[in-house]
Each structure stands twice: as C-alpha cells, then as structure tokens.
Amino acid sequence: MEVTTAFGNEDAAAMVAELRRNFASGKTRSYEWRVTQLKKIVKMVEERESEIVDALRSDLNKPAFESVVYEISMLKSSCKVALKELKQWMKPQKVKTTIVAFPSSAEIVAEPLGVVLVISAWNYPILLSLDPVVGAIAAGNAVVLKPSEIAPATSSLLAKYVKEYLDNSAVRVVEGAVPETSALLEQKWDKIFYTGNGRVARVVMSAAAKYLTPVVLELGGKSPVIVDPDVNLKISVRRIIAGKWGCNNGQACISPDYIVTTKEFAPKLVDTLKRELERFYGSDPLQSNDLSRIVNSNHFDRLERLLDEDKVAGKIVHGGQRDKAQLKIAPTLLRDVPLDSLMMTEEIFGPLLPIITVDKLEDSYEIIMSRAKPLAAYLFTNRKDMKNQFVKTVSAGGLVINDSAIHLTVHGLPFGGVEESGTGSYHGKFSFDAFSHKKAVLYRSFMGDAFVRYPPYTHGKMRLLGALICENILGIFQALMGWSSNSSLKDKTA
CATH class of the missing domain: 1.10.287 (Helix Hairpins)
Structure with a gap:
C-alpha cells in the first residue's frame, strides 16, 4: 500500500495551493460533482467492506458486527441522506425583508468554504474519517483527510482507496504522525475539523488562530448515566452495556463514563449488570470475540494507572481481569469510587465503569455539574418530572433518555459538544452547514428610493x-x- 513519506511544510503548502486552484476552477461546486463523489464513497465501502473489516480487526480487534453496523453502515447512511437531501440543502433559503428595504427580496445562499482539513480519530477510524468528508464534499469543498496513525491499517487503507475511488484533484489523504499533522496545521485552511482529545484540540486551535480559521472540535468528556430505581432494570442495563462495552469496549467519545444511582438501589443494579455482562461476554471475557482490544500499550498502561490508584483499591465489584500481551481488559464495575480519584477526574475511554451512589437521585446533578460539560448524558427513568428536570438541568452536547449512544444514529439531531467537550456539530444537514458559509443576499430594484436616508x-x-x-x-x-x-x-x- 502506498504511504506518504517525508511530508513537510513545503509539500503541504504545494498540495494546498494545488487544491485551491482546483477549487477556484469551480469543479467542486456543481451538484453533479458532489453527487458523483458521494456515490463513489458508497461504492468504495461496499466493494471494500471485507478489507475494511480486516483493517479494523488489525487495528482494534474490532468485532465484524461492530465494524459493519457502527462504521460501514452508518457511513453509508450518511451518504444516502446527503444524496437524498442535497438539492434541498443547496437551494437558497428565502427570507422576509423589512419596510426599510421595500421593495426587495432576500435569500441565504449556502456556498462552500474552500479547502478544508479533516483530522480524524483512531477509535472509529472509518466513520470518524469519512463522515466529516461526506459533509465537506456535500457542501462543495476540496478536502484533505489526515487519518490517525494510531490505527495504521485503516489509515493505509483510506490512503489507497480514497485515491482510487474519489477525485484526487479535490480530495486527498495525508498519512503520518505528529510531523505530518504539524506541517498541515502550518497551512491556511478555510476550516479545520478535528476529532480527538482536548490536549491536541488546543494545539489545533492555536494553529487555526494564526489565520483566524474556524474550527469544529469533536472531543469527549465524562458522560454520566443516571439510573432511577423506577425503571425496567433488565432493558436499562442491556442498553447501558451496549453503549459502553458494545461500542469499541468503552473506547468511544459517547460511552457511558460513570453511573449515578441511589445507595439503596445500587446492589440490585450491580447484580443485574454482572448477570447481563456474563450473558453477553461469557465467564472469561478476555477470550470473547465480541470485545475490542485496547488500542495500544500506552492506552493500556493509562487504564491500568486508573485501576491501580490507591484510592480505588478494593472498589472493583466485577471484572478487573487484564492481559497486556493481548491488550485486553475485561468489563469492570467499581462501586463508590472517590470523586477525587483519577478515574473520576479523567475521561476513562475504556472498559471501566464506576458506580457512584447518592442518598437521593437529585444529588446526581451536583456531581455532574461540578465537572466539565460532557459530550453526552444519559438518564434512565419512567418519571416525567425526572425527565423534565434532567433536560432543564444538565448541559451536555446531547442527552438521551432511556438509552445510551443511540442518538448518534439520528441524522436530524446535531452531534457535537459544548465547552470542553467540543465546539460545532455535524451529521445530516448539520454536516453540510458545518462546511458551508451562509451568504446573505438582498435584491433591490431602482424603485422605491427612500429620500429620508439622505x-x-x-x-x-x-x-x-x-x-x-x-x-x-x-x-x-x-x-x-x-x-x-x-x-x-x-x-x-x-
């Protein structure tokens, strides 16, 4: 497979200059070009599905089910929504005018920003790479994709097949690590879309500030789950497990990070979690083919550090098994972890799930609001007043009531964070909007000239x-x- 090597500032500058010339020619603006490229993305993932599944297995030991359902199918769905709605999205939006401007008409025209950069993450390396590219292409931009080097098999696959299937004069892939990313960030872009962590996001924002480049930052955070005793416990637990361990073994930005429930209800919740986890992953989950591995030894060591902290000693109530040779950690439940422990102050991003107990469920809001605003927050309850209070009280990128992580599949909802969990949003039309400038246009005739303004x-x-x-x-x-x-x-x- 072809790999971009020795890619420095001069290479990046030359590539961006070429893409700007091609964008200036107007080729990416046409409806026909956009549709053709979107159809080719669908064709690419359909024809190369088995290779994609193999690459994801190589990078993450990701189960084929998760690869097909949560990456390939969701990407195809994004393309198909864009193909279906693109004409409507591109159509100018009529706007009412004012007496001052009478007689006149006005509209908002969505125009492509220009040449954009997408820097993606390793945990869903197909979806998180190509889903923003779908939005950039639908909006008529030229785009450069920088996949994550932490998922090298997928990165190499993207570099090979994007070049083969898509229009290389307007869509490029640059592989590499920090030096290549740094060279890209030195350039002037019309927008930067970054998915990852807050530390690198600050680097991206600093680089963007040089040219006042707008950014979309898709980050993460400690996504809480509140569980009311008044629930269908079996269904609730299954949906929490699906959102936690069924999404890349907890290595997902919207995975449940910790649970809050009442002291009285916690034992029943823990017992049900244990029972369902064993049903899904067996008595020896390290041997399960349905759990992704930890992506690399650095992340494995980070998770071990959370588990081995003195403050957490004795708090494991289920799981805890580890195999560094296979980079596997079993689904692990912990009870009453101290709020000042590393596990409760850092994003976990792995298969560990602490359960915090409170005297009454309303106390959970104080715990949630004492932390940075998360990317997602989840509530399981049958009580209408609890649902209303949750929506009014909790600030997060997105809220889900009586499920976890599934809001990602709803194209009519914006997906994005708030404050430290990100800025900007995408999915469906929000992806088109993220890569478009909404240009105000006012039309007037020479009639009705108002003398009072002179x-x-x-x-x-x-x-x-x-x-x-x-x-x-x-x-x-x-x-x-x-x-x-x-x-x-x-x-x-x-």
Whole structure:
C-alpha cells in the first residue's frame, strides 16, 4: 500500500495551493460533482467492506458486527441522506425583508468554504474519517483527510482507496504522525475539523488562530448515566452495556463514563449488570470475540494507572481481569469510587465503569455539574418530572433518555459538544452547514428610493427613519403627520 513519506511544510503548502486552484476552477461546486463523489464513497465501502473489516480487526480487534453496523453502515447512511437531501440543502433559503428595504427580496445562499482539513480519530477510524468528508464534499469543498496513525491499517487503507475511488484533484489523504499533522496545521485552511482529545484540540486551535480559521472540535468528556430505581432494570442495563462495552469496549467519545444511582438501589443494579455482562461476554471475557482490544500499550498502561490508584483499591465489584500481551481488559464495575480519584477526574475511554451512589437521585446533578460539560448524558427513568428536570438541568452536547449512544444514529439531531467537550456539530444537514458559509443576499430594484436616508439630516427624517427601522407603524404615521404639519418646505422636499 502506498504511504506518504517525508511530508513537510513545503509539500503541504504545494498540495494546498494545488487544491485551491482546483477549487477556484469551480469543479467542486456543481451538484453533479458532489453527487458523483458521494456515490463513489458508497461504492468504495461496499466493494471494500471485507478489507475494511480486516483493517479494523488489525487495528482494534474490532468485532465484524461492530465494524459493519457502527462504521460501514452508518457511513453509508450518511451518504444516502446527503444524496437524498442535497438539492434541498443547496437551494437558497428565502427570507422576509423589512419596510426599510421595500421593495426587495432576500435569500441565504449556502456556498462552500474552500479547502478544508479533516483530522480524524483512531477509535472509529472509518466513520470518524469519512463522515466529516461526506459533509465537506456535500457542501462543495476540496478536502484533505489526515487519518490517525494510531490505527495504521485503516489509515493505509483510506490512503489507497480514497485515491482510487474519489477525485484526487479535490480530495486527498495525508498519512503520518505528529510531523505530518504539524506541517498541515502550518497551512491556511478555510476550516479545520478535528476529532480527538482536548490536549491536541488546543494545539489545533492555536494553529487555526494564526489565520483566524474556524474550527469544529469533536472531543469527549465524562458522560454520566443516571439510573432511577423506577425503571425496567433488565432493558436499562442491556442498553447501558451496549453503549459502553458494545461500542469499541468503552473506547468511544459517547460511552457511558460513570453511573449515578441511589445507595439503596445500587446492589440490585450491580447484580443485574454482572448477570447481563456474563450473558453477553461469557465467564472469561478476555477470550470473547465480541470485545475490542485496547488500542495500544500506552492506552493500556493509562487504564491500568486508573485501576491501580490507591484510592480505588478494593472498589472493583466485577471484572478487573487484564492481559497486556493481548491488550485486553475485561468489563469492570467499581462501586463508590472517590470523586477525587483519577478515574473520576479523567475521561476513562475504556472498559471501566464506576458506580457512584447518592442518598437521593437529585444529588446526581451536583456531581455532574461540578465537572466539565460532557459530550453526552444519559438518564434512565419512567418519571416525567425526572425527565423534565434532567433536560432543564444538565448541559451536555446531547442527552438521551432511556438509552445510551443511540442518538448518534439520528441524522436530524446535531452531534457535537459544548465547552470542553467540543465546539460545532455535524451529521445530516448539520454536516453540510458545518462546511458551508451562509451568504446573505438582498435584491433591490431602482424603485422605491427612500429620500429620508439622505442628507441633509433633519429631525423629521430621523423620526421617520427610526420608525421605519423599528417597523413601528404608529410611529411612522405620527412621524408623517408631524412632518406634514410642522416641517418646513425644505424638509418636505429634501
């Protein structure tokens, strides 16, 4: 497979300059070009599905089920939504005008930003690479994709097949690690879309600030789960497990990070979690073919550090098995982990799930709000008042009631964070909007020229124009009446 090597600032500058020339030619703006490229993405993932599954297994030991359902199928769904809706998205949006501008018409025109950079993450290296590219292409941009070097098999596959299937004059892939990413960030882009962690996001924002480049940052955070005793416990637990361990073994930005429930209910919740985990992954989960491995030894060591902290000693109530040679950690439950422990102050991003207990469920809000705003927050309850309070109280990128992680599949919802969990959003039309400039356009004829806007400025003109701007009908009438009775001939004819 072809790999980009020795890619430095000069190479990056030359590539961006070429893409700018190609974008300036107008080729990416046409509806036909956009549709053709989107169809080719669908064709690529359909024809290369087995190779994609193999690459994801190589990088993450990802089960084929998760690869097909959560990466390939979701990507195809994004393309098909864009193909179905693109004409409507591209259509100018009519806007009402004001009395001041009468007679006139106005519209908002969505135009492509230009040449954009997408820097993707390793945990869903197909979906998180190509889903933003779908939005960039749908909006008519030229785009450079930088896949994560932490998923090398998938990165190499993307470099090979994007070049083979898509228009290389407007869509490029650059492989590599920090030096290549740094060279890309030195360039002037019309937008940067980054998926990853807050530390690198700060580097991206600093680089973008040099050119005042707008950014979308898709980050993460400690996504909480509140479990009310008034639930269907078996269904709730299964949905928590699906969102936690069924999504890349907890290595997902929207995975449940910790549970909050009442002291009285916690034992019943833990017992049900244990039972369902064993049903799904067996009595020896390290041998399960349905769990992804930890991506690399660095992340394995990080998770071990969370587990081995003195403050966490004795808190494991289920799991805890580890095999560094296979980079596997079993689904692990912990009870009453101290709130100042590393596990409760850092994003876990792995198969560990602490359960925090409170006297009454409403106390969970204080715990959640004492931390940075998460990418997602989940509530399991049958109580309407609890649902309403949750929506009013918890600030997060997205909320889900009585499930976890599934909001990612709803194209009509924006997917993105808030504050430290990210800025900007995408999915469906929100992806198109993320890579578009909404240009305001006002059309006027030479009729209806308002003399009141021109010098000499008089008190009568000021009153009338102020009333016109505010669309104050009574004020306009009063200004005209006052003008008629009090203004000088000079004012009337000015």
